[in-house]
Amino acid sequence: MLEDELGPVVQRLILGERLRELRDAAGVELDEANDRISRYRGKLSKIENGMLAAKETELEVLFKLYEVPGPVADEVRKLGMEARKRATPERVPDWSRQYVALERAASEIRMAYAEVPGLLQTLEYGQAQLLRSPVVTGADVVGMAEARWQRGERLRRANAPKVWAVLGEEALYREVGGPQVLRRQLQRLREFAHLPNVSLHVLPFSAGASPALSCPFTLLYIERARATIAYVETLTGSDYLRSTGAYSLAFEHCQRDALPEDDTRALLDRRITDLDQ
Template identity: 40%
Template sequence: MQRIILLGAELREARESSGLSTSDSTKRLGWYAGKLSKVEQGDKSVTDRELAKAIDVFGIAPERADALKELAAEARRRLPPARVPEWATKYVNLVAAATELKLFFPDSFPGTVQTFDYARAILRSAVIVAPADVDRMAEERSKRAERLMNSETTRLWLVIGEEALHREIGGKAVLRGQLEQMRSLAETPDTTVQIIPFDGGAHACHGTAFTIITLLEGKPSIVYTEGLTGSDYLGREHVRVYNLAYDNLRAVALSPQKTLEAIERRIGELT
């Protein structure tokens, strides 16, 4: 998934450098309307013939063209399926490939860092998850969280509303277990966890959870937002705005040390 996103970003950059609009490029490529946008967004792979045509239309230099051909071949390799809704599969793969993640969740801990019991409690309440799938999906979430906690390649920023420390999802024992995992996560060198306190006043993102995903430094990031039945992957100007909002969130949140102290206090209250 990382490679198909990178290929799309490279082709978009080449198209823009050539001065061609999306509609003009689509005509020259002989593609159907909307296909180029899907390719540039990383939602669709290209064949060798299609890539060769794009290289010609955009005037891509031979050395760069060779790198794109290799990237395209790797992008077409199929990944093992994740047990998530179809519209969330791309997100799971992007998170696995990310070098940096910035997450904001106002009232709960995100699936990216959930324990098995916490995930199961949330999935049990979901209206789109079949009861037979709950335990297997919770297990996958907990394994992904464990991989992220042990990752040496992903920088994680996590801003959470204080409500997450108090909403007893799954009961006191389950919440305590989740908080203990958050304490461990907050103590790892490549992770920063911050809590926005109840008395912190207004901030830029009330009611809006989102994730900013960076695959490679210097390459375009992607903003992921999710609803009950679908999700959006936003780029370009959206990324600038969400990064600005994230900076605002971190400014009004407790410091990482104060956050760790708040987590410790809450664990003590639940013991």
């Protein structure tokens, strides 16, 4: 797939996930909705899977069928416009639900973070972290933390993606929410570390500098689109990048210098014991 095709692919995947969510929420069967927009069986399935971009007229029919409120319809219309483009800029601007939709569509996830990333957080840790955010309102903290926890629970399912995560050793010491919140967070990490689809590594202090940890990021591989997208967090938002070479190389170096999985689990056990005292 050509690099300049990845932008529309991202938007098609996001659009498809949003339309599936709206259809499920409305309790409408796939075949019924498909019949409303096309005489060709399977078209809506392709739209929901990110293989096709829905036309403007098709979206309007679905909005009416699903009884989609105005603000949500406006958001999805914007997604539809982006999905129908033939090319997009190097950076795809972030807006509501983008990352969650891509994470749900990903078959492989690679992460490098100096703190525990949202996907692996407990509810308490997530709340404590979000409360310090300069861009998250207090009213949104509990809901956002709950959503992070639920995303992590998906990793326990049979069809969960394969996850490789490298955390800086500082994540095991920074007392986000206090020592007991950190202790329960480390216990959750230990649970994830025993899942067959999760490979967890800690990059020790002794490894020295790591470009991967100085700029937290996630690499999402979307198998059905044959595309890898880099999700890069900033203080006030995030970007989706089509050029992932530098991020893939940084992750490889970070993972290479990190502790093996067995040593990582042993270090988690020691830190949990320390926090018990």
